[in-house]
Amino acid sequence: MEDNVSSDQEEGSNERGSGSERRGGGSSENDEESDEEEQQFDISLAASHSYMGNGLVQVSGRSVLEAGWTGRVPVIAHHGAVFPGETVPMLLTNERDAAVISRAIQHDKLFGLLCPDESGTLVSGYGVLCEVFEADAGVGEGEGEGPRSLSFKARATHRFRCVHVPKQSVPIHAFSRMRTVEVRVLPEVRLGDPLRPARLASLDALRRARTPLDARLRSMDAAVTPWPLFVYDIFDYRRMRQIIKDYFRTMSLENLPEEAVSLSFWTASNLALSARDRLALFAVDDALLRLHMEVRLIARKSVLCCSSCAVEIARREHIFAMSSEGVHSNYTNLGGYMHDIVTVSRASNTELSGAPSAEFSWFPGYAWTIALCAACLAHVGWRFDAQRRGLRPQQFYGLCRNYVQPRCDGAGAGAGAARSLSAELRAARRAMSALVYAPRDDADP
Numbered sequence: 094m095e096d097n098v099s100s101d102q103e104e105g106s107n108e109r110g111s112g113s114e115r116r117g118g119g120s121s122e123n124d125e126e127s128d129e130e131e132q133q134f135d136i137s138l139a140a141s142h143s144y145m146g147n148g149l150v151q152v153s154g155r156s157v158l159e160a161g162w163t164g165r166v167p168v169i170a171h172h173g174a175v176f177p178g179e180t181v182p183m184l185l186t187n188e189r190d191a192a193v194i195s196r197a198i199q200h201d202k203l204f205g206l207l208c209p210d211e212s213g214t215l216v217s218g219y220g221v222l223c224e225v226f227e228a229d230a231g232v233g234e235g236e237g238e239g240p241r242s243l244s245f246k247a248r249a250t251h252r253f254r255c256v257h258v259p260k261q262s263v264p265i266h267a268f269s270r271m272r273t274v275e276v277r278v279l280p281e282v283r284l285g286d287p288l289r290p291a292r293l294a295s296l297d298a299l300r301r302a303r304t305p306l307d308a309r310l311r312s313m314d315a316a317v318t319p320w321p322l323f324v325y326d327i328f329d330y331r332r333m334r335q336i337i338k339d340y341f342r343t344m345s346l347e348n349l350p351e352e353a354v355s356l357s358f359w360t361a362s363n364l365a366l367s368a369r370d371r372l373a374l375f376a377v378d379d380a381l382l383r384l385h386m387e388v389r390l391i392a393r394k395s396v397l398c399c400s401s402c403a404v405e406i407a408r409r410e411h412i413f414a415m416s417s418e419g420v421h422s423n424y425t426n427l428g429g430y431m432h433d434i435v436t437v438s439r440a441s442n443t444e445l446s447g448a449p450s451a452e453f454s455w456f457p458g459y460a461w462t463i464a465l466c467a468a469c470l471a472h473v474g475w476r477f478d479a480q481r482r483g484l485r486p487q488q489f490y491g492l493c494r495n496y497v498q499p500r501c502d503g504a505g506a507g508a509g510a511a512r513s514l515s516a517e518l519r520a521a522r523r524a525m526s527a528l529v530y531a532p533r534d535d536a537d538p
């Protein structure tokens with residue numbers, strides 16, 4: 094898939110394009126001419142990245158790294174924060190980069206994606222370690238000539254900070270090719286329930302998750318501390334998990350990670366956030382604080398707007414999952430550029446450009462057409478049209494996270510609502526450090 098507009102328009106394709114337009118959101122109840130059986134798109138197909146071909150084979154061996162681990166790894170610039178747990182499909186078209194990764198595959202399979210700062214142009218000093226788990230067959234075997242290009246899939250595993258962060262600003266494009274740097278793995282702090290050390294242990298037998306009685310017992314626990322209950326509720330994992338679960342249920346995403354650290358990363362990956370808010374969440378070491386901020390972000394009503402001219406492109410309620418990985422996923426194009434795509438059932442203020450094509454389609458069975466912002470003609474994503482009449486959905490849009498930005502909707506819109514998440518995080522961290530935590534051995538919940 095390419096960003097460039099293809100020049101060879103086909104009559105047939107155009108016809109189908111406008112037909113899809115008429116059908117709007119994709120519901121064609123009565124005008125079905127063929128009896129083709131309806132079939133819902135299998136969202137695990139998108140997560141398998143089948144467009145990369147079936148030449149990829151499993152790479153065996155895993156590295157176990159702990160917080161504080163330091164090491165030298167090859168790193169390359171990325172256009173935003175990638176959270177641990179995300180799949181990173183990559184196609185390296187540069188011979189040298191391909192050689193670096195094929196050596197890494199022989200060694201520890203690790204490389205890093207550097208995250209830019211808030212402006213998107215400078216090195217932030219943060220990044221994510223990725224571990225290759227599938228690569229072109231034959232890579233890393235023998236000492237002969239390296240491959241010309243290399244396709245592989247990796248999984249983001251650990252957040253890191255560069256050990257030597259230069260005092261002066263370094264442009265991110267200084268890392269547009271693989272370079273080896275020393276990195277340190279950041280800790281993932283999972284603080285326990287702050288009320289647990291203060292609880293009345295004799296009442297433990299009566300405690301059940303999310304019952305009115307449990308809530309009463311919690312307020313009794315809080316009564317023996319100097320802080321009111323709501324202060325503790327901010328870091329009540331079960332409450333936050335329920336809010337997140339309810340929110341993603343509306344997008345038909347049901348399989349949330351159980352554990353707090355993974356859930357905080359998964360949520361960050363799947364929320365429609367600005368690059369700045371993503372970086373702020375990325376830099377947080379404690380999972381409960383990250384979850385707390387995510388719950389705050391969920392409460393904000395926002396629309397997705399063109400990054401260039403701020404015209405509205407999609408509404409949050411139209412975000413839905415076309416991949417089992419979630420509503421946001423990374424895909425690579427034929428040029429080796431990785432796009433972070435959010436899927437929406439409908440979009441407004443867009444204009445199609447060029448003919449539909451099924452080549453290298455990230456969603457098997459769908460042809461893509463470039464979608465531009467109708468106001469400023471900036472590229473915002475692609476429209477995907479089903480190639481069979483029975484396939485559901487018939488049509489949807491994949492918008493690039495970089496080309497659309499969330500903007501607060503409604504009365505609070507503007508400077509006030511766009512309060513920076515980093516400022517809120519600082520305030521929350523101050524409140525949190527005032528609480529006394531005791532380490533816990535047992536895993537929650």
Ligand SMILES: [Zn+2]
Nearest residue numbers: 399402466469
């Ligand atoms: Zn625009």
